[in-house]
Amino acid sequence: MMKAKASINRRGGEGETRRGGEAGLRNPAIAEIDYDELLEPMRFSFALDRRSFVQMLGAGVLVTAVGVPALAQRRGRGGRGGGGFRGGPAATLAARIHFGDDGTITVLSGKVDGGQGSRGELAQATAEELRVPFDNIQVLLADTGAVPNDGSSAGSRTTPSTVPAVRQAAAAMRQLLVDHAAKLLDVEPNALELSDGKIRYAPTNRSLTYAEVAKNEALAEKLAQQPPSDVELTPIEKWQILGTEQKAPAGRDKVLGRHQYPSDIKRPGMLYGRVLRSPKYRAKLASVDLAPAKEMEGVVAVEDGDFVGVAAPSSFAAEQAIEAVAKTAKWEAEELPSSEELYDYLREHADGGVPENPFADEVAKAAKSLRATYTTAYVQHAPLEPRTAVAEWRAGPSSSPAVPQLTVWTATQNPFGVRGELASAFRLDEDEVRVIVPDFGSAYGGKHTGETAVEAARLAQAAKKPVMLRWTREEEFTRAYFRPAAVIDVEASLDSNGRLATWWHVNINSGGSSIGSPYDVANKQSRSVGSRGPLRHGSYRALASTANSFARESFMDELAAAAGADPLEFRLANLKDRRLRAVLEEAAKRFQWHQRVKNKEPNRGVGLACSLDKGSYVACCAEVEIDRVKNEIHVKHVCEAFDCGPVMNPDNLRNQVEGAIIMGLGPALREEMQLADGAIKNASFVRYRVPHFKDVPTIDVHAMNRQDVEAAGAGETPIIVIAPAIGNAVFHATGVRLRSMPMKLAKA
Amino acid sequence: MQRTITFTVNGEPRSVTTDPARPLLDVLREDLGLIGAKFGCGERQCGACTVLVNGRPTFSCSTRVATVNNRTVETIEGLSDGEILHPLQEAFLAESAFQCGYCTTGMIMNALALLREKPKPTPDEIRSAMDRNMCRCGTHLRIMRAVESAAAGVEGGQQ
Numbered sequence: 001m002m003k004a005k006a007s008i009n010r011r012g013g014e015g016e017t018r019r020g021g022e023a024g025l026r027n028p029a030i031a032e033i034d035y036d037e038l039l040e041p042m043r044f045s046f047a048l049d050r051r052s053f054v055q056m057l058g059a060g061v062l063v064t065a066v067g068v069p070a071l072a073q074r075r076g077r078g079g080r081g082g083g084g085f086r087g088g089p090a091a092t093l094a095a096r097i098h099f100g101d102d103g104t105i106t107v108l109s110g111k112v113d114g115g116q117g118s119r120g121e122l123a124q125a126t127a128e129e130l131r132v133p134f135d136n137i138q139v140l141l142a143d144t145g146a147v148p149n150d151g152s153s154a155g156s157r158t159t160p161s162t163v164p165a166v167r168q169a170a171a172a173m174r175q176l177l178v179d180h181a182a183k184l185l186d187v188e189p190n191a192l193e194l195s196d197g198k199i200r201y202a203p204t205n206r207s208l209t210y211a212e213v214a215k216n217e218a219l220a221e222k223l224a225q226q227p228p229s230d231v232e233l234t235p236i237e238k239w240q241i242l243g244t245e246q247k248a249p250a251g252r253d254k255v256l257g258r259h260q261y262p263s264d265i266k267r268p269g270m271l272y273g274r275v276l277r278s279p280k281y282r283a284k285l286a287s288v289d290l291a292p293a294k295e296m297e298g299v300v301a302v303e304d305g306d307f308v309g310v311a312a313p314s315s316f317a318a319e320q321a322i323e324a325v326a327k328t329a330k331w332e333a334e335e336l337p338s339s340e341e342l343y344d345y346l347r348e349h350a351d352g353g354v355p356e357n358p359f360a361d362e363v364a365k366a367a368k369s370l371r372a373t374y375t376t377a378y379v380q381h382a383p384l385e386p387r388t389a390v391a392e393w394r395a396g397p398s399s400s401p402a403v404p405q406l407t408v409w410t411a412t413q414n415p416f417g418v419r420g421e422l423a424s425a426f427r428l429d430e431d432e433v434r435v436i437v438p439d440f441g442s443a444y445g446g447k448h449t450g451e452t453a454v455e456a457a458r459l460a461q462a463a464k465k466p467v468m469l470r471w472t473r474e475e476e477f478t479r480a481y482f483r484p485a486a487v488i489d490v491e492a493s494l495d496s497n498g499r500l501a502t503w504w505h506v507n508i509n510s511g512g513s514s515i516g517s518p519y520d521v522a523n524k525q526s527r528s529v530g531s532r533g534p535l536r537h538g539s540y541r542a543l544a545s546t547a548n549s550f551a552r553e554s555f556m557d558e559l560a561a562a563a564g565a566d567p568l569e570f571r572l573a574n575l576k577d578r579r580l581r582a583v584l585e586e587a588a589k590r591f592q593w594h595q596r597v598k599n600k601e602p603n604r605g606v607g608l609a610c611s612l613d614k615g616s617y618v619a620c621c622a623e624v625e626i627d628r629v630k631n632e633i634h635v636k637h638v639c640e641a642f643d644c645g646p647v648m649n650p651d652n653l654r655n656q657v658e659g660a661i662i663m664g665l666g667p668a669l670r671e672e673m674q675l676a677d678g679a680i681k682n683a684s685f686v687r688y689r690v691p692h693f694k695d696v697p698t699i700d701v702h703a704m705n706r707q708d709v710e711a712a713g714a715g716e717t718p719i720i721v722i723a724p725a726i727g728n729a730v731f732h733a734t735g736v737r738l739r740s741m742p743m744k745l746a747k748a
Numbered sequence: 749m750q751r752t753i754t755f756t757v758n759g760e761p762r763s764v765t766t767d768p769a770r771p772l773l774d775v776l777r778e779d780l781g782l783i784g785a786k787f788g789c790g791e792r793q794c795g796a797c798t799v800l801v802n803g804r805p806t807f808s809c810s811t812r813v814a815t816v817n818n819r820t821v822e823t824i825e826g827l828s829d830g831e832i833l834h835p836l837q838e839a840f841l842a843e844s845a846f847q848c849g850y851c852t853t854g855m856i857m858n859a860l861a862l863l864r865e866k867p868k869p870t871p872d873e874i875r876s877a878m879d880r881n882m883c884r885c886g887t888h889l890r891i892m893r894a895v896e897s898a899a900a901g902v903e904g905g906q907q
Contacts, residue, residue: 114848248844251846252841254852254853255841255846256827257785263786266781272778314774316774383850384794384884386788439848441849442850444884655887655890659847661886662888685791685794686793690882690884691888693875693878693891694876694879
């Protein structure tokens, strides 16, 4: 099932080249989604007979409260797989906003919520433009049978793309309903007042609810139109709900333990699945005997091509069954480079070789020059809820478009993409597949794909019953896609005044996000080149921006030291970008950088870094303490300033920034997948150490909340500067430069 | 090889006839429909499955159901008084001490055991006690604040 298509792992090249003199920054509105693309999909090739699906046992499907908009999405939009990473506009106003007879207002979106707060943000956007209280809005997310395809929840695109689309629809809806209410009441629209979902004419105290107006036959045609994109939106200075603190709508259910995550879905007669995995990372199944599993009571076992799995009445029985099958399996394993060989291997297998510095002549003549290589390890997202899917095939003919042949509840950031994966794996029309994504237990870029959904569906097909497949933690560590490892070469030269003269940056294997230097350099270029990475890799929170910012900001520190300059002053002297300067100066001021860098204490150090990605700007100051006995780095204090434009929900933003900082501590200091003998050696939280309570520093977050620029997403960029700030602080404390993530001090 | 295991869950006597080697977590979730405790790792590392057994925080993913025979089990479902939240639940909501919330029920159950043993824990004691649970979203500081404010509330007679 896991094809060893090493050569598939290519990208980068010319698109990432930045000529000298350019800002080297991409317009976020047209940024390519390089980090979103899974470079090596899991491939399934089932030997299917379409007729075999037709007669199956099964049960009904959860039908959402909202019937009307089902399947309202315009087909054929959104590109590959019929799913579409980017999505498209809602087909109609009615497909975006629904008024229930009971007074509920529902906004529908193809976005998902894995904890980042999109549900609340979209409720805010709708409430703001409809002029109703936040709590009046229900949000229906990510049910492909009901919602518009808003594209994948990735690339920090919900805030800059989906929020405006929802606001447009809500504002258009408000205008439409007010205009029609004016006709019904026989008054001028501007004589009407709006409050709490009621349209009121004060002189006669007559009022109509939105729902009463919306169900008017005369409006049907207008509600069937595509939402306009040029409606006037509520200006920031008049925001009542956007820009204010609002609690996550699902919070109460979560603290009560009532919220149903994908792994909490239970269907009548549901079985529990497990899939056979090879002990080595890449291996072909030579032979297997399913008999030991089939002898177990209630167990269904499937072999279909490379896919082998079981379904059983309990998780425990499924585990016993798959262990019995695993004992019979024979594998032909492939070699893989070990962790020690990895970075040489990536360099040796770089597509077209590693390009040379085009400024070599200038470097040779420069007053000072430096060259260094940085590396980052493969890491896993390790979301706390493992990948899970519940699949159910319809028995008999359909009674409603909401009950297609196959329904899958799963956690994915790309519901329409997963619908496409399922349709393709089972040779179904996309309309015959419905994917429902309950708010799930986090992803961080790790849940873009639908392999768990496909596997669950294959098991359910064989069992003729609904099947839940919940990956084990070991599968999470070995079978989910990884954040790619990187080898990054940087070389720069300084003129006689200590200013940057040339800059050259090459990323091998991990991608081009934030690769362009934001500093003013007459001659600068950066390149991203693919390689034959041995592990299946894909997206991760801010993906390559972390590796590229780690290399650039650490190297800026090396250059500052070479120039004999303070790291803050050196950056500011080479930086014109006003927004980046502003966050850097803000973080430094709040951290009291100047005092702390001078008043150095033994075994303590401070460092800083800044960067930008996806339209937002971030700077970080960090203080570390070195434990000389254990050779450990302890982060004591982090101060981050962040500019993502106008803030939508201040506390949710702080939560995201704090979370990014804490999550970023892991790959900075400890997280690393270890490869040896063709296998992942630390597929466990025991040996893959993510941040714990004891690792968490004091954190200060300052949001710039600029009102004069477009709002950018905020879930990713705050993670990209924590590692270089720590590395620079370690250098300040010890004089030792750490160029590999995770950063570890050598034994004394 | 089935066995009948009898125990108390949230004050109610329950009896299940099942393979005694099954994890308590599976029995709670798959047999008794109590989904509040979560599967996170199956290796006693993340604490998402935390329930209280005879008052002690316990990794239910790695506890054979047979070992709770004749014991009392408390899960998140038993914490609120109907719709009236426990002070810890109120505090987690007030501090927004979660993002995805998958770790939340285990965090609250662990904090409950802590506050019963030490009604006024110091910040260091909170950090140390909570360290057996993982949060991948990075809401640790909020969780510590929530536990602290719940402790203050309990002391102030809100419970």
